Amino acid sequence: MKAACYVDRFQLATQETDIPTLGPGDLLLQVYACGVCGTDVRKVRHALVKPPAILGHEVAGEVVDLGKDVRKFKRGDRVVVAHHTPCYVCHYCRHENFSMCRKFKSSNLDPGGFSEFVRVPEGHVEMTAHKIPEGMPYETAIHMEPLACILRNLKRTKLLPGDTVLVIGLGSMGLLTGQMIKRTPANVIGSDLRFDRRQIAQGLGFDLVLDGNDQHHNNKEKILEMTEGRGLDLVVLTAGNATLYGDVVQLVRDGGSVSIFAGLEPGAKVTYDANDLYSREITIYSSYSPSPCELSEALEHLKNKSVDVHILNSKIFRLEEAFMAIEAVASQKILKAIIAPHGVSQGVSAI
Secondary structure, X not given: OEEEEXXXXXXXXXXXXXXXXXXXXXXXXXXEEEEOOHHHHHHHHHOOOOOOEOOOOEEEEEEEEEOOOOOOOOOOOEEEEXXXXXXXXXXXXXXXXXXXXXXXXXXXXXXXXXXXXXXXXXXXXXXOEEEOOOOOOHHHHOOXXXXXXXXXXXXXXXXXXXXXXXXXXXXXXXXXXXXXXXXXXXEEEEEEOOHHHHHHHHHOOOOEEEEOOOOHHHXXXXXXXXXXXXXXXXXXXXXXXXXXXXXXXXXXXXXXXXEEOOOOOOOOOOOOOHHHHHHHOOEEEEOOOOOHHHHHHHHHHHHOOOOOOXXXXXXXXXXXXXXXXXXXXXXXOOOOEEEEOXXXXXXXXXX
């Protein structure tokens, strides 16, 4: 089979590799769509994985073979699957830190979704693989995992009616995050440097959209006015730099929270005034990946069209164009890229 393989920093190459061999509880999925995630971009741009490696974890396709013990699926089923499975019994899982579970970190699809076929291991078959609802395109289903990440992140803090959340960075994750916040009783503010992305947020009904290019104090005044002088209950950082990550504490109300929901350049250091955090009881937390519970919830939201993924205007790339997809996302030319290993005519719609 063909796969887009990470071979060196800034380099992907289309290579021939063996189709994985199945165990008794495994599935073989013919990949029709695989989303390009921000973590894929970071790995390629900053050499964060050891080559050779086949990336891609937002995977949807068709079951073409299965092990003798599989009962949950059959050949021909359309399936979406995520890449990690927790053990549910270790110290981390008992504390609900599922993405810190050592089994979670070591489990994976075989190989990644930038390939024509993937083996879905037995644990994934049971925990993270789901039948795609009837009528849902593959390119919609691949949003299950990123949307689940958002659900997990928002669960990490308690939002009440009348609360106000600022989402910094209106890329795909920021726009989806804002939509999920709109489904709660909280108000949502979006901020981005790009005019086109701010326009999308306005069209989605964000309560306020800020120009990230404006002077800091101007935006702060607007936030204070909207929050009766308190400041924000939560800031969700889906983009930015180390300086911004430190400065947002000044926008948060006493007792408020900051969610770090995107990585920075390797080695980036963020500075906070510890006394300010202490005296104002500010919570700073991060959220990296979801549990299987959030995957089920996310797929239900996609089925019910609780969020609009079409506003991302995803662009489809052939397998041979995987590096172009990475670069298009990295340069912010597009909001979302999807790799179609078998081409648009083979199950993935032209968008």
